Amino acid sequence: MTAGTLAAEGFRPARIALVGPPNSGKTTLFNTLTGGRQKTANYPGVTVERKSGLLKTPGGHPVEVLDLPGSYSLRARSPDEAITRDVVLGRQARETLPDALVCVTDATNLGQHLRLLLELRQLGRPLILVLNMMDIAQKRGCQISTEALSRQLGIPVVTTVAMRKHGVRDLLGQIDALLNQAPAGDGVTAISDWVEPSPDAIRAHHREVERLLQEAVVREGAPEHLTRQLDRVLLHPVAGPLILLALLFLMFQAVFSWAEAPMDWIDGGMAGLQQWLSAHMEESLLKSLLVDGIVAGVGGVVIFLPQILILFLFILLLEDSGYMTRAAFLMDRLMSAVGLNGRAFIPLLSSFACAIPGIMAARTIAHPLDRLVTILIAPLMTCSARLPVYVLLIAAFVPATTVWGGIGLQGLVMFGLYATGIVGALAVAGVLRLTLLRGDRQPLLMELPSYKWPNPANVLLGLWERAKIFMRRIGTIILSVLVILWFLSTFPAAPEGATEPAIYYSFAGLIGRTLEPLLAPIGFNWQIAIALVPGLAAREVAVAALGTVYALSGDEGAVTEALTTTLAQSWTLATALSLLAWYVFAPQCLATLAAVRRETNSWRWAAFMFVYLMTLAYLAAFVTYRVALALGGG
Template identity: 40%
Template sequence: MNSSPPAFTAVLTGNPNCGKTALFNALTGLRAKVGNYAGVTVERKEGALLGAAPGHPVTVLDLPGTYSLSPQSLDEQIARDVLFRRVPGVPEPALVIVVADASNLQRNLYYATQVIELGYPTFLALNMVDVARQNGHTVDPAALSRALGVPVFPMVASEGEGVGTLQEAVHRFAAQPGSHRVIPREFNELPEQFGREAQAIEQRLETLFPHRERLAAAEALLLLGDDPVLNSHREIYPEPLVAAVTAARTRLESAGVDWRSAAIEARYARVFAIAQHVTTETLSEGESFSDRLDRLLTHRIWGLVIFVALMALMFQGIFSVAQWPMDALDAGVGWLADRVSTALGPGDLQDLLANGVIKGVGAVIVFLPQICLLFLFIALLEDTGYMARAAFLMDRLMSRVGLHGKSFIPMLSSFACAIPGIMATRTIESPKDRLVTILVAPLMSCSARLPVYTVLIAACIPQTRVLGFLGLPGLTLLGMYLLGIVGALGMAWLFKRTLLRGEPPPLILELPPYKRPVPRVMLRHMWDRAKLFLRRAGTVILGINILLWFLATYPRQPELDTAFDARLLTLVQPSDPAVRTPAEAAARVQAWRAQPDRAALVEAADALNHEQSGERLRGSFAGRLGHAIEPLIRPLGFDWKIGIGLVASFAAREVFVSTMSVVYNVGEVDAGDAAGTASLVEVLQAERRPDGTPVYTLLTGLTLMVFYVFAMQCVSTVAVVRRETNGWKWPLFQLAYMTALAWVLAFLTYQIGRWMAG
């Protein structure tokens, strides 16, 4: 008996908002492992149950919240499929813990009784007994246990009250799984004919799936009453069974039995009776705190004012609070790149590691503080229950373009960065609505576009005033943001009417009571999501950065390098005749950096260096690519140098600024560095076409900005969309449609502008 006992898995399930997550955290002590179910982006959370005896570990698997076993969203489908043992890689539940909210007993028991009927050993965690009592309902756990035939554990999970008793009971059960006898139970008094038909299907299921015999009765009921399940599970249910179910439905219909509602009504009738029997009505404390708060937060005027203020605060926070950690990270990345450069010495490996890998990946990691803050805000909105109110307030506006109120927050988040926005779409039930939201979210102007807008506006937009007090530059910036919003809503409207048509499922939104958020849990929540962002997007970004580095570095141009080496030697040798090789000359320049009297020489050497990287880029694959795409972008008024910028910023938009500074031999430019931007702006303004006219006219600037508003130039977003939609189809479609849109609208801007200018 040396083999370790098979892993014991307890599955935690229940309605949304029943405090299931609080219970999970209390049971596992916040040391959950968060991942995804195979092939879908539904969060898979599991953790080890605290207080295990050595050698008897218990794994708790937290299923997504669900209202019933007839799923409406991907989350709910996973919950059902785990209970039906259809998910590969998830062990059979040895114990099911159903969480039920005592303050919302009927609807929670609806689901709980469905789960109990599945025939697993089941415990009922009766949560939020305190809230129920405040509302004037005292639930008798012993009576409920008798009525349901399963052990009932009253608790207040958020305070840890009663959790220990459940924990001990689970360990006791895990030690001796045979000790608990499951008595098959049903909580339906079905219409007689419905019951007969269900039984016939049950027998078929038992023969078809002998290993899941225990589930047959419950599955038969679902098959008969759940409208979409037959069509959406053709791969599971063979044709004869489907035919039998369809025939049974027809027979019921002709007998005047509504097969869609019969089982639901029967279960609610039973649940109502149980709830009445086990609940004692006491004097309620009057209007609850939550109701009073709701009167303010969903007030006709104040509700909207507070909502707008909250959103403004969130943005202000994301932009201002995130700034210093972002600067620190940026500096850290630069420092690391320098250290690596120094340690490796000049060469391809140095360049690849310092510029391709560290600076490239660093450019993405720099956004981590913004993403963390945004997730923290979202966690706060979710954990307090305000998120449902935001959807309630905004649903009317979103319904105009065919979306739900639930799409509002993801789109708003995308102003900071489309990645957290896209990840926030997981709360949208309808897969089509979720997809539409994902497809249009990157049209909202994200923070990476800001440096591009800033440079182009400074270079191309005259400093005139409109209406006496509004600066044209500021108005242009506002215009770009508005253009993004209009574009996103317009495309959503279009997608909902064409590609992803489909009657919108009715909005059925629970407005749960407000809760006090637990900071530790919120931080944990934020970090879990941020980690996924880092790991998933990070790997792809690394690959693309290496590719881009390669394109910008190769082919090597030895003649060009030799020429520049000679110029460097000519520059340095008069000051130090001992210098013989270009490497020595470069080292000497580095050493002179500390000496103020050599400043002019160092500056000249730097200028030479930048000229060299500019020449190199022009001859590199990226430069050739810029030339190659010139015919494509000429109708937009762009030349091949802008082409290089467009190609380079495919990976990330803000790269445009640094690429342009390399192309035009401006000193190293930080996107946020005002002085560097100013000198780039001057160079851009001085740039002339072969015929002598300026390149960066008002029209070119506007056209380029319009292009950046609509173009999908963000590898991380592509990677995240691939992850979230589970395939390449949608990210590629998104890339194609956004690029096409960007081109067409830039083309129209340029051509109409030229026509108007006469």
């Protein structure tokens, strides 16, 4: 029985895996093939995304297309590449061996990309070679005889222009042909005789590729010029770093200025919802849970969605255009000084929006130790959840004056907080690399792809994925934590004739008051201690919690405004500075800890991160408080 008939009889769709080196346009081809009918899930045990999509071929075969992580070789060097190897070999748990493989290569870089095809051909599975980006190759005057290549390799060869659906019909036709003849129930469930290619085997493949190209390439294309010219500027020893710095500056400016309007809308919407609920519901526990617990809490987190999306828009544009690897190139020497890889730059940059996607982006780092260090320092990058706290305290305690001829003092303090996080992260990385996570320096070996215009569909799909991840996190972890925290801060209710706000008598109050002696040396009063209990789940919740503790009411904007005045009156400068220092380091985000556990597959590293960040936070707050007191900030 063939895969085709199997599928036609409704047993299961045929499974086709897309394999290809990075920068071969594989994902664009996948998007064109499957359109919106994609499904993203995780492979069990790891958080490598499993991207698949269903389609029907012209011949009527239902096909599940699997987009495997880009890989230069089946000799996997990173967790991503290991998934590609394991799926292709039928070793991946809960994943059957694909019925056919489609090897996607960049037609302008066949000399490098055909080597992976040779590795795949050795597996003896049904295989189709795709020469992608054929338009660019032709524009450079390159002519390739697909017939000769097909004859030499003994497999079908298709040319495509992934971005314009061009050649996709040919590819689907070849898949049809393959499914009509390839036996699916051939009994092969895994390939057991595969061995990692030795250096000499790789050399032999290179020679074979050269021979193939001599047979198939009718005319070589001219090398690309634009990338060379651009790199002359963008990788220039002086201009390069300056341009990178300017780009980052622009990016953060955009994150804060463009996000302002949508954040106001969300804020207004949530406040409206709260008012509507307050007006239309009976006074009850359920109302309290909905209004104070869920809407206020969810609103406090959803409000960061615009900032996160804008930051990711920049990151995806830079990544898709090919600039991100240049940034990694420029930063590598600086980062290798503390034992990090240049590639860590991308995850750390993402962490400025939110540490969770940053931690997930660390998957592209091949070496486990490099990857672990990157994950462990990612939460030190100032994520957008810290901002409400920073803004509140700076507004209350730092005068809005200018220093050194026109630089705003408030902005300067904000910059200082960002810088402290970065310097702290680099120091921690250096210390970890010298102590716990000692190991050889890992090679960089990174392709600098040709520049190209970002593909809008890819960027939009990428943004949609980030938004989904973020919203899912709100729907699961944050929501359940909010319910628990609401419970902790509502029960038991305040006794008759209570003089303090109700939260003082609740479990949260009890925990806060128990912690108070421990927090007194760093200048925290019982109000802060109580606010830190809900703030442990998500940093930004602390602002709302402070509002509750100081018994302020009204919508969020009014609370923040009133808080600014209240705090300025009731706290000392030393206490405020100490809390700011605490916030730079403290691991107050359960979702991040959960992400670390998932990515490292152990609670041990999540626990380690929690302890080391807590210790740093305490020390930083202690030193800040004592120094500020000594300088008269009491």
